Amino acid sequence: MFGRRERDGPLMRNSNNTHSLRNSRVITAVAIGFLIGCIFAFFFPDGFFVSHSVTPTRRHHPLAGSKTQESSAGCESSDRVNMLKSEFVAVSEKNAELKKQVRELTERVRLAEQGKDQAQKQFLTLGKQPKAGPFGTVKGLRTNPTVVPDESVNPRLAKILEKLAVKQELIVAVANNNVREMLEVWFSNIKRVGITNYLVVALDDEIAKFCESNQVPVYKRDPDDGVDVIGRNGGNHAVSGLKFRILREFLQLGYSVLLSDVDIVYLQNPFDHLYRDSDVESMSDGHNNMTAYGYNDVFDEPAMGWARYAHTMRIWVFNSGFFYIRPTIPSIELLDRVATRLSKEQAWDQAVFNEELFYPSHPGYDGLHAARRTMDMYLFMNSKVLFKTVRNDANLSKLKPVIIHVNYHPDKLPRMKAVVEYYVNGKQDALKPFPDGSDW
Template sequence: MAVRRDGSLMRDKGQPSRGSRIAAAIAVGVLLGCVLAFLYPHGLFGAASRARIASISDLQSGSSSGELPERFNLMKSDIASLSEKNVALKNQIRVLNERLRSAEQGKDHAHNQFSALGDQHKAGPFGTVKGLRTNPTVMPDESVNPRLAKLLDEVAIGKELIVALANSNVREMLEVWFTSIKRVGIPNYLVVALDDEIENFCKVNDVPVYKRDPDQDIDAVGKSGGNHAVSGLKFRILREFLQLGYSVLLSDVDIVYLQNPFDYLYRDSDVESMSDGHNNYTAYGYNDVFDEPAMGWARYAHTMRIWVYNSGFFYMRPTIPSIELLDRVAGRLSRENAWDQAVFNEELFFPSHPGYDGLHAAKRTMDFYLFMNSKVLFKMVRKNAKLSKLKPVIVHVNYHPDKLPRMKAIVEFYTNGKKDALQPFPDGSEW
């Protein structure tokens, strides 16, 4: 025990005591405090505060010299630039979504075509069999019109666009037409100018425009023709669009756009058209009974009827049946003194029979409340509290000759919220 105690005493003698270490630390702290007090008599935080005050003073002095407003202007400019970039980004996203949708549809179409045209198969169970409804698209041929092909590559989205033909006779209606398209935000549209005045008018108003190469026959009608004459030209002109591989939403200029029509198309047929019908029966078809009393027991003959498709607003895919339809209609109109809408429907609906081979084209009727004709609007919708709240995609003033004032009234009613804008007009037209 004595030895351990002595050893412990020896170790303590060779090291400083705990009290001396504490005293040394206190001395160093006091010395450091004195040095800092000498170097920073107003304290460390006082220096930081003075720096902030100096910064504020500089900002205030800058404000008096005009620097602050300049900074605000720069900030506003940055915000405006970011807003523009945001809009551009949204447009790019929309384009990408359109292309993605087209690609998905193309994939489904290709699969269906392969299934239908591949090896023969037995019919499936009852209720499961479905035939091919969508014809394959043609191979694009840019040699048909290289200039138009280049323009369509810039204008079209997802290989589709709105196309309208116009000459100077419809200039005022054309302005309402493209103004409504711009208001909705539809980028993929094109005016086919039939004279120099309309071409210049479109360029001044930043409207995509295309003027064909000189064609004596077409130019004669395009420059001086009325509505029906110009309407007949479209079947010849649209052929090139389809040959180039583009789907076309053909539009007359007596139409007001309230939504983007490409958001409401099915794209499962060769021709997708609005109807002149005014209810489910007339627009989509019905069983009409013809009564002939002289036939006695067989006096009632059942017929299938549908009101005609409107040749002033239809969507056409670039397929062989679509191009054949255009050729048939254009050919007949060049040989006959006929109304283009009547010929359009006859070639589309008449079946094959002795001496005539019918057109094998798939067709779809558009929703007549969304793609609305002016009879539906002025005779029914405006008088119905519930229907008047519905916002159509387009309204086509096809039933009335006073087109321009009714188009302006439609804009006032649906776009500007003027509830009584449609009231001054009669249901029909005054002779």
Template sequence: MAGLVGRRDKNSAQSIRGSRIVVAIVIGILFGGIFALLYPNGFASSNHSSQFQGRRLAKSILQIGSTSCESSELVNMLKSDLADLSTKNDELKKKVRDLSKKLMAAEQKNGNAEKQVIVVGEPQKAGPFGTVKGIRTNPIVLADDTVNPRLLKILKKVAVQNELIVALANSNVKAMLEAQVTSIKKIGIPNYLVVALDNEIADFCKENDVPFYTRDPDEEIDSVAKTGGNHAVSGLKFRILREFLQLGYSVLLSDVDIVYLQNPFDHIYRDSDVESMSDGHDNMTAYGYNDVSDDPSMGWARYAHTMRIWVYNSGFFYLRPTLPAIELLDRVADRLSHPPPAWDQAVFNEELFFPSYPGYIALHASKRTMDRYMFMNSKTLFKQVRKDGNLKKLKPVIVHLNYHPDKLPRMKAVMEFYFNEKHDALEPFPDGSDW
């Protein structure tokens, strides 16, 4: 009986030792997995402190089987070490984020990164041939209501679906503004706003129930706004329109030498940062063509192909409130504010169309040319449309008297021709100008 008891005690002791070994192995596997997650590249890439803690953990695991009375203290020590490692891991992640921010800031300063990054979706695989389409419509910016609360209050009343026509005017162009307002009211366009650059225009708007906005005093540009001619005032729009876009509104910028015959918002695609009417007078010049340059001195290589397009008209264009549209306004306004003097339409098109090259980073804005018969310039009207029986039946959205200096009488004739169906109203005028 005593022998039996002795064997039983011996077996129990062996069982306890075996259980301890199993526990040690299980804990070893557990912490081995933790180490693999925290240090995928091994301890060689860790700092000295982490290596020391790792050795402590390894040593502790080996000691697990020595005595059961130490297990509680050992578990607490392991938990403490694990917490320390987790804290250090969080600190490393924070350092990485800080370094990434500093790197991005440095790249932005050097002009080698976008000013703001917008994530538009997860990376995608390219589809089958002929099915791949790039992103054409940039997302709109988040509206900043703090930019100009007074203007925002006006826009909320005037705009329709967050878009409106904006015309700048001072007393020098009052007569043309009156003609334009007449056409606006004839069509019944509600979302039309005049930026009144002087008191006379503000008074005119009040008397004729035309929504208007007067800017806050600005010594730098007030003298131009109040006394400048058509081109000088035209250059101001790039600075003034910025706040409209920042507030989250799409803007159809309109010079005052434009007659409205239909609501333009029924004919805008809204798929690009910029939609503009063209100064082109046919399909090739309006939409682009391959032009061949000839240099006989080059012999066999005398012919060189070029791509050409007539400029966009900076007196009638639609801007969505996107980062590229705002950057366009900033670029043009900045160039026009520094010597040498430049024509706003030339600068507007250079920023839109010139590509990046050494020393220059181009604007990445999507563009759309408006239908040249719907958004018609006066060269197209007087040289082509009025002489064609079929084209005369078309009713454009607008007619822009941009090609002619006798703007007001031609504006009135256009309204007679299209509104009052006076078929000979355009006949007295020459194709071009007398000078």
């Protein structure tokens, strides 16, 4: 009993303390509940079961102060900005990746088109790949395929050529007013022979009007400051260099061109005497079979002793004033090469024309892969052959050339008229007054 009283005694003594503790716990619980309620009211002002399809509107909670509201709005704005920045970065990266893919696809398409173009050329050139035939029967390809015509290059010229050309080919001369008299002899004999597919590219208004007044087909180019100055004021060599740039458009349009200087007399239709098996078919400046068609020239150097003799292959140059050129890739490349060099170098166009045609590939230089043919020197005759050889040979003088090119003599006009008198009018002594060469 004593012990019980001892145990009960302290409880009784602490009853007031216990009551106080209970009261404090209740107060604490109420405070905690109130605080939790405030928190939930702040973060979930519309309750737990609001539909997400409805955009919530912000309501001012009576227990939330203005500073708290501003702080929460600032936090939300900051979070939104950060999210937008992240999205922007992601979109930018995606855009850069797409651009990269577009560039890669564009390059693939370009390469594919290039490969397709090369494949088409190779197919057209080679066709079905053959086996090598018996000994002595094998012949390589000589004729390159023509390009696909592109009328967008020069629609106005395309319309002219469509009406004028015969079998996609024509004679073209480039002229200015400096050569008016020779041009008249030139087109008069073309008309006499009956050639209809010819065209004069006029480099000035005077020659254009002169051609129109004589019912000569003429084409006046669109203005081009650099080209027009040369065209109006240039001499024979300047105009001769200009023609390579002009010819390119004809080839791009798909036409074969017989390029002709105006110091030429036509005695027959040249289209009846072409082979058309090469990119370039040209008359020669050679004066006999060796010089015109090539020969083995032995170079002698006695100091070398046993090896004193060196064999060289030589051919006299093609004449850049009369040649037939087909619309092929090598032909267009030739025109580009010559025109580019003439724009940068003080060079003779005929020398550059032949260098690009004949120089082989070697270290530092890629040669032109163009097929070429030398025309018959007695049909397509230069004036050296005529005045030095033919007129003095009874048998050769009976031949009737296709054309005579007065390229070796400066007194061009009187010799052209003499050629007409000799071959057309039958005047046998018409060529006698002229020396073999020139007076200077």
